[in-house]
Amino acid sequence: MSILKQVDVLVIGAGPSGTIAASIVKQAGFTVQIVEKMVFPRFVIGESLLPRCMEALEEAKFLDAVKAKHFQQKDGAKFVMNGEVCDFNFSQQFTPGWNWTWQVPRAEFDKTLADECEKMGVPIHYETEVTDIKIDENGHSVTTVKKADGTEETISAKFIIDGSGYGRVIPRLFGLDKPSTQYPRKTLFCHMTDPKRSEAVEPNRITVYVHNLKTWIWVIPFSNGNTSVGYVGNPEFFEQFPGTAEEQFRALIMAQPELATRFGDSEMIWEPRTLQSWSATTDTFYGNGFVLTGNVTEFLDPVFSSGVTLASVSAQLASKMVIRHLNGDTNIDWENDYMKAMMQGVDVFRTYVNGWYDGTLFNIFFAENRNPEIMSQICSVLAGYVWDESNPFVKNHEKNVRTLSRYLESQKATA
Numbered sequence: 001m002s003i004l005k006q007v008d009v010l011v012i013g014a015g016p017s018g019t020i021a022a023s024i025v026k027q028a029g030f031t032v033q034i035v036e037k038m039v040f041p042r043f044v045i046g047e048s049l050l051p052r053c054m055e056a057l058e059e060a061k062f063l064d065a066v067k068a069k070h071f072q073q074k075d076g077a078k079f080v081m082n083g084e085v086c087d088f089n090f091s092q093q094f095t096p097g098w099n100w101t102w103q104v105p106r107a108e109f110d111k112t113l114a115d116e117c118e119k120m121g122v123p124i125h126y127e128t129e130v131t132d133i134k135i136d137e138n139g140h141s142v143t144t145v146k147k148a149d150g151t152e153e154t155i156s157a158k159f160i161i162d163g164s165g166y167g168r169v170i171p172r173l174f175g176l177d178k179p180s181t182q183y184p185r186k187t188l189f190c191h192m193t194d195p196k197r198s199e200a201v202e203p204n205r206i207t208v209y210v211h212n213l214k215t216w217i218w219v220i221p222f223s224n225g226n227t228s229v230g231y232v233g234n235p236e237f238f239e240q241f242p243g244t245a246e247e248q249f250r251a252l253i254m255a256q257p258e259l260a261t262r263f264g265d266s267e268m269i270w271e272p273r274t275l276q277s278w279s280a281t282t283d284t285f286y287g288n289g290f291v292l293t294g295n296v297t298e299f300l301d302p303v304f305s306s307g308v309t310l311a312s313v314s315a316q317l318a319s320k321m322v323i324r325h326l327n328g329d330t331n332i333d334w335e336n337d338y339m340k341a342m343m344q345g346v347d348v349f350r351t352y353v354n355g356w357y358d359g360t361l362f363n364i365f366f367a368e369n370r371n372p373e374i375m376s377q378i379c380s381v382l383a384g385y386v387w388d389e390s391n392p393f394v395k396n397h398e399k400n401v402r403t404l405s406r407y408l409e410s411q412k413a414t415a
């Protein structure tokens with residue numbers, strides 16, 4: 001299929017934020033085209049979803065196709081520290097909404113969404129990389145793309161949705177990138193065979209293990225029998241494990257008793273991969289003729305699996321505002337209704353991410369007596385319902401998390 005020279009909306013990137021946005025704009029009757037640098041299926045990390053993203057998948061009409069893939073169902077989040085368990089079940093959450101979602105190998109999940117887009121009539125051009133964008137004073141753009149054979153083409157669009165994830169196309173081209181305040185953490189991860197899965201207490205549950213106060217591990221079982229395992233910590237932590245990536249990963253597995261038992265004899269599906277300093281942010285989420293969605297806006301940290309959900313919700317919100325713009329609405333408040341609205345959710349997660357790394361949350365998660373009402377409110381945050389202001393642990397997130405943690409700590413001290 002040849003590249004369309006002119007479209008209403010050009011979407012950059014065929015990850016979840018790109019495909020969800022493209023589908024919603026297409027359903028409103030506009031011409032949309034996606035350009036994607038890679039060939040799909042392609043590997044990307046981010047395998048544990050949150051219930052809130054189901055609403056976006058539903059609006060994009062992707063749910064049936066995803067259901068047909070029989071991915072592993074995820075009903076909650078489980079945290080383990082020194083054998084103590086803190087178990088969140090989404091069915092007990094405070095905010096009304098979805099109480100389950102999936103654990104997905106992203107290559108297959110993202111390909112499913114992309115294929116659905118194409119079925120709806122959204123052309124996706126793979127191996128087509130955006131290299132330049134010029135936008136005139138009316139917001140109309142001319143985007144230059146480079147194809148796999150090295151040739152270049154241009155695409156005119158009335159609006160651009162940048163869902164390029166770690167590619168950060170518009171922030172990089174327009175100089176909008178801003179340093180993140182998050183500590184530059186590192187991860188080493190792999191997909192592993194899981195022959196002893198059935199011996200585990202809850203074999204298919206996603207589990208986060210606290211390895212030490214600054215290092216944690218994800219275990220995400222997939223329905224294909226393999227399991228994603230990853231260590232996240234300060235870069236210095238990994239220096240005590242020398243050797244090749246494979247030797248390092250094997251040593252890490254053996255260093256955590258629960259993992260040594262389950263994965264001691266497992267095979268690595270591919271050479272363990274490493275990523276570092278993934279947190280990113282930008283000055284603005286929108287501008288004349290463009291909007292940024294998903295990871296291009298802000299990405300904090302993987303510990304609460306917020307990435308795909310924030311990507312999906314931003315795509316859902318942005319695409320509806322783009323539709324209003326294309327329909328001639330000149331009163332769109334991008335600052336309040338998009339950027340501040342998204343930042344509200346990001347900031348809630350920021351409190352919990354910071355609370356995880358400074359230990360504040362451990363006092364709450366692993367307290368002896370946990371208040372079920374409060375835990376259900378926190379459960380809703382972990383389900384991605386971070387815009388529900390009726391939830392005190394959303395509305396006053398920072399104050400309530402700190403106060404509760406201090407109170408529980410003082411209880412411990414007097415016990």
Ligand SMILES: Cc1cc2nc3c(=O)[nH]c(=O)nc-3n(C[C@H](O)[C@H](O)[C@H](O)COP(=O)(O)OP(=O)(O)OC[C@H]3O[C@@H](n4cnc5c(N)ncnc54)[C@H](O)[C@@H]3O)c2cc1C
Binds near residue numbers: 037308
């Ligand atoms: C260690 C780690 C673990 C994580 N774990 C989780 C998790 O468990 N759950 C979760 O929800 N999130 C997780 N995330 C975050 C998750 O990876 C991202 O938030 C999510 O992939 C964002 O989706 P997106 O659609 O914005 O971008 P992406 O999925 O990154 O898609 C962007 C697409 O744009 C394309 N692109 C880039 N540049 C160009 C260009 N110049 N031209 C054309 N196309 C381009 C890319 O090829 C890519 O396909 C994790 C992140 C890290 C670092």
